[in-house]
Amino acid sequence: MIPVSAPSITELEIANVNEAVRSGWVSSKGEFVGEFEKTFASFCGARFASTTANGTVALHLALLSLGIGVGDEIIVPTFTFVGTVSPILYLGAVPVFVDCDINHWCIDPDQIERKITARTKAIIVVHLYGHPTEMQAVRKVAKKHNLFVIEDAAEAHGALYRNKTVGALSDVSIFSFYGNKIITTGEGGMVLANNKKIIDKVNVLKNHGMSPSRRYWHPELGYNYRMTNLQAALGMGQMSRIGPLLAKKRTxxxxxxxxxxxxxVIFQKEMPWARSVYWMVSVILRPIKNAAQREKLMVELMRRGIESRPFFxxxxxxxxxxxxxxxxxxxxxxxxxxxxxxxxxxxxxxEMEVLQVCRELNSLLA
Ligand SMILES: Cc1ncc(COP(=O)(O)O)c(C=O)c1O
Structure with missing residues (x-):
């Protein structure tokens, strides 16, 4: 069976994880954690980073660090994974949904402004399936209305928007390192920001709200949202291969x-201002009219040894x-x-496997 996505793990990652296990630093203290934060921040061109247990809690922490709370309205695309929106509800804030662009499928910036009210606090953008959002247009609206911008870059490590790496194009950004992502730590996430205060806040909140200067003193309600050293060791192995991994995705x-x-088929269109990382090659099937027809096609693909995944x-x-x-x-x-x-x-x-997928899909759709 050709899987829709499988992690690429080499002896390098295995050696790193072994080293972390042998060191005894198996929880969230240990050298790999800080190293992974520094390396990933530098890769994205951001100043500060904080590792987390997964991408969903990274977004929860990002929203908390900006002071988002009950009743605040957050603009968000509706075409995304549910983990983009759940943290808004964790906080008692209100998601305000916006449609996507017909070409690149990320949020349509032209539809944001009419959704803004006196209660709007932030815009979350999602670089969907590895394609960056039209950030200039989003940032222009955000600036005009004094809103925060948050990037959900869970699927887009290394994607470029006008030659700049996503993740450093907003007030705060988040990534996921789930097993099917561009790089993985098993489960895992990261918050990036250029403002140190944001990352300081994230670091306190993810560590039970413990005061950085007084151990076991908890001035505020916190969470245990930390990444382990074992995960970071895997992440460091993956970071040393991120160049070739991204090159292979393009190929x-x-x-x-x-x-x-x-x-x-209609491909997600790579816009002139974008360099997608093609996290998942995603297509609209022109002859398919409804979900039942698509389901039938996916079952037939599976019968022929090809796994696929429906759109969100x-x-x-x-x-x-x-x-x-x-x-x-x-x-x-x-x-x-x-x-x-x-x-x-x-x-x-x-390449042989991709040729097989294409042959079967072309013949099933023809
Ligand atoms: C766009 C998007 N946002 C958020 C998440 C949540 O990340 P995680 O699964 O690490 O919690 C994911 C992925 O899984 C995602 O694809």
Whole structure:
């Protein structure tokens, strides 16, 4: 079976994790943690970083560090993974959903301004499936209305927006290192910021709210959202390979673009100002009309040894989030989400395997 995504792990990562285990520093203290934070911040061009247990809690901490709380409105794309939006509800804040752009599928910046009210505090953007958001336009609206911008870069390590690495283009950004991400730590996440106060706050909150200057004194309510040294050891191994991993992702996407019949599929469009990392090569299936037809196709692909993944459902369709959509329509995402699939894109996939996927998909759609 060709998996939709599998982590790429080498002896280097295994040696690193062994070293961490042998050192006895198996929890969240240990040299790999600080090293991973420094290395990843520098890779993204951000000044400060804080590792976390996963990407969802990284976003929870990011929102807390900006002082987001009950009743605050947060603009967010509805076409994203649920983990982008859940932390807004953890805080009693209110998600205000925005539709996506028809070409690159990230938030449509032209639709943000009309959603802003006196209660709006921040805009979360998501670099979806590895493609960066149109940041200039988002930042312009944010500046005009004095709003924070938060990047959810969980799927986009190394993506470029106008030649700048995502993750350092906003007030605070977050990443995920789940097993299917560009680089992995098993589970894991990171918060990046250029403002030290934000990362200082994140560091206190993720460590039970403990005072940095007085051990076991807890002036505020905190969480245990820390990454372990074992995870960071894996992360450091992955960071030493991130260049080749990103190069391979691009090659995989080139194979798909060469082999798939564009009369049958629509690719996520890489915009002139963007360099996508093609986290998952994702396509809309032109002949597919509804979710049932897509399901049938995915079952048939699986029967032929090919795993695929449906597009994310728009978050405003889920029961805990529905009421925040206020019966609004989101015509772009509603016209594509049930017709899209993500194709096998793990960094260890071979050209022969991609050719097989393309052959089967072209023939099933023709
Ligand atoms: C866009 C997006 N945001 C947030 C998350 C949450 O990250 P995690 O799974 O590490 O909690 C993910 C991924 O899983 C994601 O794809």
């Amino acid at each position: 995989i996407s080139e194979w798909y673009h060469r082999e798939l019949d564009e009369n049958l 459902y728009p978050v405003h369709l889920f029961p805990p989030f529905r009421k925040y959509a206020r019966n609004e329509r989101f015509p772009v995402v509603e016209s594509i989400y049930h017709r899209g699939i993500c194709l096998p894109s793990g960094a260890d996939i071979t």
